[in-house]
Amino acid sequence: DQQVKQNSPSLSVQEGRISILNCDYTNSMFDYFLWYKKYPAEGPTFLISISSIKDKNEDGRFTVFLNKSAKHLSLHIVPSQPGDSAVYFCAARGGTSYGKLTFGQGTILTVHP
Amino acid sequence: GAVVSQHPSWVICKSGTSVKIECRSLDFQATTMFWYRQFPKQSLMLMATSNEGSKATYEQGVEKDKFLINHASLTLSTLTVTSAHPEDSSFYICSASRGGESPLHFGNGTRLTVT
Numbered sequence: 001d002q003q004v005k006q007n008s009p010s011l012s013v014q015e016g017r018i019s020i021l022n023c024d025y026t027n028s029m030f031d032y033f034l035w036y037k038k039y040p041a042e043g044p045t046f047l048i049s050i051s052s053i054k055d056k057n058e059d060g061r062f063t064v065f066l067n068k069s070a071k072h073l074s075l076h077i078v079p080s081q082p083g084d085s086a087v088y089f090c091a092a093r094g095g096t097s098y099g100k101l102t103f104g105q106g107t108i109l110t111v112h113p
Numbered sequence: 114g115a116v117v118s119q120h121p122s123w124v125i126c127k128s129g130t131s132v133k134i135e136c137r138s139l140d141f142q143a144t145t146m147f148w149y150r151q152f153p154k155q156s157l158m159l160m161a162t163s164n165e166g167s168k169a170t171y172e173q174g175v176e177k178d179k180f181l182i183n184h185a186s187l188t189l190s191t192l193t194v195t196s197a198h199p200e201d202s203s204f205y206i207c208s209a210s211r212g213g214e215s216p217l218h219f220g221n222g223t224r225l226t227v228t
Contacts, residue, residue: 032214043206043208043219043220044157045219051214099147099217100147100162101157103156103158105156106156
């Protein structure tokens with residue numbers, strides 16, 4: 001039962017353009033969502049998060065949008081840079097256990113120079 | 114900078130032996146740490162919650178006798194894979210949070226290969 005889904009296994013974008021990574025969830029108890037970036041053989045690095053009381057959070061080149069009615073969130077990276085190439089995971093948290101994150105399958109982003 | 118340190122980064126062991134992985138929170142105390150596992154091309158799956166001073170809480174399907182967790186101090190949790198078998202080969206990642214709304218920070222992971 002995949003409660004957090006990233007339906008696009010990969011995404012290829014030209015440098016300078018916008019990257020849009022999507023994530024869908026099914027559990028309405030999730031109230032906090034995070035995006036992580038991961039390189040091979042390394043642990044995930046936190047990028048940005050959003051609480052369910054908001055619909056947008058922005059941090060530099062990264063913006064996360066949350067559509068609760070659609071149970072959908074997206075990560076926008078603009079402008080995209082070659083160094084952004086990595087695997088991006090969305091994760092969700094619900095209830096009182098703040099460490100119990102449920103991860104999506106990940107999306108491989110490749111930014112071409 | 115890194116807030117969670119994990120050691121070793123990789124280990125190769127023979128089938129039947131035990132392997133210990135350490136996870137440290139570097140500049141904060143973590144009463145709770147989390148151990149995740151990632152198989153190739155798959156998502157990160159929570160294995161267990163490590164609680165300082167008490168027993169770990171294991172997720173469904175995770176064998177507590179195979180994956181021993183010890184959270185002896187507020188900055189250190191260890192995961193011991195006992196009697197390792199090739200199917201235990203995976204990428205193990207620990208994590209901790211400063212608490213509250215702080216995000217979960219991950220260590221760099223340990224690549225375990227059991228031959």
